[in-house]
Amino acid sequence: MEKVALVTGSSSGIGYETSIALAKDGYQTFATMRDTSKGDKLKEIAQKENLPITVIELDVDNEESIENAVKKVMSDANRIDVLVNNAGYGQFGCTEDVSVDDFRKQFETNFFSVVKIIQEVAPIMRNQNSGIIVNISSVAGRMGLPGSPAYISSKFALEGLGECLRYELGMFGIKTTLIEPGVIKTNFFDSMKIPESKKDPKYKHITENMLAGLKMMVEMGTPPAQVAEVVIKAIHDDEMLPRYIVGTDAAMFMEAKKSKSDLEFEKYMSKELFPS
Ligand SMILES: NC(=O)c1ccc[n+]([C@@H]2O[C@H](COP(=O)([O-])OP(=O)(O)OC[C@H]3O[C@@H](n4cnc5c(N)ncnc54)[C@H](OP(=O)(O)O)[C@@H]3O)[C@@H](O)[C@H]2O)c1
Numbered sequence: 542m543e544k545v546a547l548v549t550g551s552s553s554g555i556g557y558e559t560s561i562a563l564a565k566d567g568y569q570t571f572a573t574m575r576d577t578s579k580g581d582k583l584k585e586i587a588q589k590e591n592l593p594i595t596v597i598e599l600d601v602d603n604e605e606s607i608e609n610a611v612k613k614v615m616s617d618a619n620r621i622d623v624l625v626n627n628a629g630y631g632q633f634g635c636t637e638d639v640s641v642d643d644f645r646k647q648f649e650t651n652f653f654s655v656v657k658i659i660q661e662v663a664p665i666m667r668n669q670n671s672g673i674i675v676n677i678s679s680v681a682g683r684m685g686l687p688g689s690p691a692y693i694s695s696k697f698a699l700e701g702l703g704e705c706l707r708y709e710l711g712m713f714g715i716k717t718t719l720i721e722p723g724v725i726k727t728n729f730f731d732s733m734k735i736p737e738s739k740k741d742p743k744y745k746h747i748t749e750n751m752l753a754g755l756k757m758m759v760e761m762g763t764p765p766a767q768v769a770e771v772v773i774k775a776i777h778d779d780e781m782l783p784r785y786i787v788g789t790d791a792a793m794f795m796e797a798k799k800s801k802s803d804l805e806f807e808k809y810m811s812k813e814l815f816p817s
Contacts, residue, residue: 543593545618547571547610549601549658550628552579554727555677555765559625562769564592566776568623571614573599575606575628601628601654611661620669623776624662626655627677631729632691633752634736635744643736644691651695655702667713673776674710674717676703677768678784680791682721684798686810688751700784707783718775719784723791726762730755754814763788 546563550556551572560572560583572583572594580596587594595617599610614621632639632647655676666672681689682696703719710717735752738745771787786792798806 542620543567543569543618544622545569545571545614545620546623546625547573547614547621547662548625548627549573549599549654551583551596552576554729555722555725555768556625556627557583558765558769559627559772560594561586561592562766562773563623563625564594565590566773569593569618570595571610571618572596573610575600575602599628601658602649604657607654607657607661611658611665615665621662621665621672622669623673623675624658624666625675625677625772626658628654629677629695631689631733633689633733634691634738634748635688635740636690637740638736638738638744638748639691640736643734644694647691647695648698651692652698652702655699659706663710663713663715666710666715670714672710672715673781674706674715675772675775676717676719678703678719678721680721680723680786680788680794682719683795684806684810686751686814687747704783716781718781720768720771720775721784721786721791721795722763722768723786723788723794724755724758724762725765725768725788726759727765730759750814758790763790 546568548556548560551560552574560570564570574580577596577598584596597610597613600606629651632643676699678699679696681693682700685693700719706717738748768787771785775781775785786795797809
């Protein structure tokens with residue numbers, strides 16, 4: 542029986558590469574995006590390389606759109622073996638500079654949408670007695686930093702959800718994992734939302750410093766295809782791990798975090814971020 546995958550946010554970056562990698566791995570892949578006119582390149586590759594990719598509409602901020610996309614996959618393929626929750630964006634700015642509404646929007650896209658999709662897909666996987674859910678988190682879901690608390694908090698929430706799902710869905714033979722990339726060279730940084738910093742010049746300074754640092758890191762960032770490779774490795778692992786780190790930057794930060802107390806890590810990061 543042909544295995545079926547559903548990926549969110551396939552129009553670019555990690556979602557785009559993961560859709561191709563899953564199709565190459567033999568999955569009938571439903572590559573979803575909120576604006577299907579952005580799917581032309583993916584369709585072209587699918588046709589040229591004879592890959593089983595179907596582009597369908599899914600706006601993760603819209604519950605009806607999620608329900609319709611899952612229905613469409615079920616009417617076309619009648620099963621879902623792999624779900625990759627990837628769609629997301631970055632809300633930048635210090636806590637006082639970001640409106641509560643913008644915090645909510647960040648959580649809507651990066652967190653609540655994942656809850657809704659899982660609520661639609663988990664019953665299908667429970668009926669199958671099998672399934673895999675891959676949540677694209679971030680190394681930012683493991684450590685707080687100044688300048689993007691809305692984004693970081695949304696990924697911390699996803700990490701919490703991911704740990705709970707291991708027990709809850711594991712009981713039904715459904716495997717789940719969190720992928721934690723470091724800085725990946727994608728459109729993410731161009732589509733980041735950056736508020737005007739008005740409250741205090743120190744916030745403006747921190748935000749600008751963090752953005753400048755990120756810009757430099759993006760130039761040397763890990764290619765998104767490497768994240769896709771890790772997704773494929775994860776779904777083939779006999780014992781799927783709770784989390785997979787991607788990129789040497791992420792590995793370095795997580796190693797430092799593991800070997801230090803919280804206070805030591807905070808001091809280490811302060812030195813890295815604000816060398817005096
Ligand atoms: N790049 C990094 O350094 C990095 C590091 C760690 C984790 N991540 C995570 O990786 C995931 C993918 O990001 P990326 O780096 O590949 O960035 P990207 O190239 O900007 O891709 C983001 C994808 O999410 C989609 N998206 C955003 N809001 C959506 C919505 N409401 N409904 C449906 N799709 C939506 C975008 O669609 P549109 O084209 O329509 O905007 C796009 O397809 C995100 O969850 C991000 O947090 C990225």
